[in-house]
Amino acid sequence: MKTIIKTHKIFPKIDGILHGGDYNPDQWLDRPDILKEDIRLMKKAGINCVTLGVFSWSSYERREDEFDFSWLKKVMDDLYENGIYTILATPSGSKPAWLDKKYPDAIRVDENGIKAHHGMRENHCMSSPNVERRIRVIDRKLAENFADHPGLLMWHISNEYTGYCYCDNCKQEFRRYLSKRFDGDIEKLNHAWWATFWSHTYNDFDEIDPPFMNGERSILGQNLEWRRFNTWNVCRSMKMEIDTLREVRADIPVTTNFMCLFEDFDYRVLAKELDYTSWDAYPFLHNDYESLSDTLYDNAFNHVLYACMKKDRPFMLMESAPGLVNWSPYNKYKRPGIHALMSFQALSCGSDTVQYFQIRKGRGCSEQFHGALIDHLGTDDTRIFKEVEDLGQKLLRVKNIQGSVRKSEVAVIFEWDVRWAVKDSWALSNETKNYDRTVMDSWKELAKMGMDPDIISSDDDFSEYKMIVAPMLYLLHDGVGEKIKEYVEGGGQFIATYFTGYVDKDTLCYLGGFPGQGLSEVFGIISEEIDTLYPKDSNEITFVKDGRKALVKDYQELLRVKDAKVLATYEQDYLKGTAAVTAKEHGKGNAWYVGCRLSPEDMHHIFDMTLDAAGIKGRSIPEGVEYHIRYADDKKYEFYLNMNAESVTIENVSGWELLSDKECNGSVTLQKYEIAVVDDSV
Numbered sequence: 001m002k003t004i005i006k007t008h009k010i011f012p013k014i015d016g017i018l019h020g021g022d023y024n025p026d027q028w029l030d031r032p033d034i035l036k037e038d039i040r041l042m043k044k045a046g047i048n049c050v051t052l053g054v055f056s057w058s059s060y061e062r063r064e065d066e067f068d069f070s071w072l073k074k075v076m077d078d079l080y081e082n083g084i085y086t087i088l089a090t091p092s093g094s095k096p097a098w099l100d101k102k103y104p105d106a107i108r109v110d111e112n113g114i115k116a117h118h119g120m121r122e123n124h125c126m127s128s129p130n131v132e133r134r135i136r137v138i139d140r141k142l143a144e145n146f147a148d149h150p151g152l153l154m155w156h157i158s159n160e161y162t163g164y165c166y167c168d169n170c171k172q173e174f175r176r177y178l179s180k181r182f183d184g185d186i187e188k189l190n191h192a193w194w195a196t197f198w199s200h201t202y203n204d205f206d207e208i209d210p211p212f213m214n215g216e217r218s219i220l221g222q223n224l225e226w227r228r229f230n231t232w233n234v235c236r237s238m239k240m241e242i243d244t245l246r247e248v249r250a251d252i253p254v255t256t257n258f259m260c261l262f263e264d265f266d267y268r269v270l271a272k273e274l275d276y277t278s279w280d281a282y283p284f285l286h287n288d289y290e291s292l293s294d295t296l297y298d299n300a301f302n303h304v305l306y307a308c309m310k311k312d313r314p315f316m317l318m319e320s321a322p323g324l325v326n327w328s329p330y331n332k333y334k335r336p337g338i339h340a341l342m343s344f345q346a347l348s349c350g351s352d353t354v355q356y357f358q359i360r361k362g363r364g365c366s367e368q369f370h371g372a373l374i375d376h377l378g379t380d381d382t383r384i385f386k387e388v389e390d391l392g393q394k395l396l397r398v399k400n401i402q403g404s405v406r407k408s409e410v411a412v413i414f415e416w417d418v419r420w421a422v423k424d425s426w427a428l429s430n431e432t433k434n435y436d437r438t439v440m441d442s443w444k445e446l447a448k449m450g451m452d453p454d455i456i457s458s459d460d461d462f463s464e465y466k467m468i469v470a471p472m473l474y475l476l477h478d479g480v481g482e483k484i485k486e487y488v489e490g491g492g493q494f495i496a497t498y499f500t501g502y503v504d505k506d507t508l509c510y511l512g513g514f515p516g517q518g519l520s521e522v523f524g525i526i527s528e529e530i531d532t533l534y535p536k537d538s539n540e541i542t543f544v545k546d547g548r549k550a551l552v553k554d555y556q557e558l559l560r561v562k563d564a565k566v567l568a569t570y571e572q573d574y575l576k577g578t579a580a581v582t583a584k585e586h587g588k589g590n591a592w593y594v595g596c597r598l599s600p601e602d603m604h605h606i607f608d609m610t611l612d613a614a615g616i617k618g619r620s621i622p623e624g625v626e627y628h629i630r631y632a633d634d635k636k637y638e639f640y641l642n643m644n645a646e647s648v649t650i651e652n653v654s655g656w657e658l659l660s661d662k663e664c665n666g667s668v669t670l671q672k673y674e675i676a677v678v679d680d681s682v
């Protein structure tokens with residue numbers, strides 16, 4: 001059955017792509033001339049929205065309960081009169097000095113038990129009742145004053161939630177959380193945590209501390225639960241803010257800005273509470289250790305990850321740098337053409353916005369040299385300004401893509417519980433486990449084959465995919481084994497690798513053979529040993545069918561083959577002649593198992609086989625060209641992004657190219673860093 005993809009407009013008030021960025025007028029209140037000029041410059045650059053108030057708490061509430069929103073009202077009014085909308089942040093990302101002074105429990109304690117001093121940002125204790133109360137007050141005031149402002153588009157909750165706190169309040173919350181999680185039964189916890197190990201049996205939840213650096217770190221179930229607790233706690237605080245705003249007016253959409261593959265919180269849990277996902281993209285461009293295309297593919301992985309958290313709607317590129325960032329190890333400017341290329345990369349993956357940090361550079365403090373649309377020079381003829389202005393024009397040409405979304409037949413599984421558990425596991429090598437990299441490499445390889453793969457979790461719906469790849473799915477949530485079995489029986493192609501299904505959701509090992517939860521039946525193998533190689537070691541495998549050889553690095557498993565077909569065998573070492581890659585027909589589908597770490601190119605060879613079995617035709621996309629598709633109603637928009645410094649011709653492209661407003665018939669040639677957006681339903 002054909003799925004109908006409905007157009008989903010995030011911002012009905014904006015006709016086309018939202019083009020905006022963080023703007024800090026409260027830093028310039030003594031310069032009305034500059035605030036006026038900013039509006040002229042924004043309009044010139046095609047900016048139709050700004051994000052205000054991200055760090056404005058002390059500008060709204062200079063002293064406790066003394067509020068002043070007059071400046072914000074004036075700024076929002078002026079912007080609106082000039083056609084510029086506002087995304088308004090709640091200011092909890094940075095707390096005023098008076099608050100820390102009066103309510104010291106607002107300040108975090110670190111993993112060594114050391115209390116911080118007032119300062120910096122994104123560091124309030126999520127369990128402090130005082131902080132919660134003060135956030136409720138300021139958020140409610142904001143909502144009462146601005147929820148009905150015609151220029152308001154959305155609430156931006158806090159900013160880049162970051163880090164854990166180990167204070168007494170958090171300790172108590174953790175204990176309450178654990179008690180709930182284990183039904184108030186300490187024996188359930190002892191069992192799940194294998195607590196007899198090193199005499200760690202607990203009698204009461206009150207005996208449990210967070211995993212302090214110099215405290216308990218050997219109970220892996222506890223470490224994992226601490227991560228889950230912190231996700232739950234930040235989510236609770238975020239929900240408290242959302243509820244406060246919604247008590248005043250319920251129909252303003254909300255988001256919070258995520259960070260590139262950030263590890264501290266399971267973003268999927270947070271995403272469930274949001275209307276839209278958004279993230280801040282700051283890849284280390286033009287570095288000296290990888291190609292531009294490699295850097296940008298990793299960036300695209302993030303885009304797709306966040307897009308797939310809410311698949312029926314676009315996501316938002318909340319921040320990106322015009323020009324440069326100022327906090328990376330080496331702060332290199334975006335080379336000419338890269339700004340548009342990267343902005344279109346976000347759109348190609350399903351974003352309906354291109355937003356910046358920041359509109360104007362501040363004069364002082366640690367971000368004074370961070371890239372911005374408006375430089376200290378203050379003019380509209382800087383290289384960066386002109387590139388943004390040019391992009392503004394381009395965005396107008398693709399306005400019809402607004403509201404279209406992604407759709408793919410292929411998915412890759414990537415999840416936080418697995419990231420955390422793999423990282424915390426005491427085996428393999430901390431130098432080479434590289435869960436994230438391994439998933440990203442598989443995703444990238446499939447993307448290069450024209451698959452535009454989704455990124456999902458094992459809890460997501462599998463039914464729309466013909467093929468699912470799950471690299472290193474070490475930890476299995478309850479029911480995942482059964483789900484994979486049904487998926488394969490129903491005709492799916494499921495590809496697992498070494499280090500799959502070793503532990504349950506509490507990190508307890510499965511008994512009776514890995515992968516657990518019945519998966520050794522599905523795959524027809526048991527993994528008996530996982531062997532960790534030193535960096536200079538390697539092995540080799542040979543594919544039975546065509547004699548093709550492939551290099552093994554880092555990890556190799558000794559597989560016991562039950563009823564799977566052996567696709568490749570090891571060449572060397574004590575594994576010589578044993579199975580390295582297998583497949584088992586199970587019901588209408590196949591369960592593939594790759595028992596060793598192969599290079600992306602060799603995974604490509606395996607994907608050729610699995611895609612073939614899935615009946616999916618790969619597409620040959622030239623090296624260094626990224627390809628993504630967006631759908632809406634009866635429309636299909638194909639994006640080609642040339643990451644190469646040379647021109648390239650792409651075959652089999654037909655339709656209307658929106659940027660040049662010309663038809664392409666059979667092929668399209670892109671110059672260095674050029675982009676094509678082809679409406680092929682025309």
Ligand code: GLA
Pocket residue numbers: 159160280282319325326357367370
């Ligand atoms: C983050 C923050 C912004 C700003 C930028 C600088 O994304 O959200 O406030 O500090 O980094 O790159």
Ligand code: ZN
Pocket residue numbers: 108109125126127128165166167168169170171
């Ligand atoms: Zn705390």
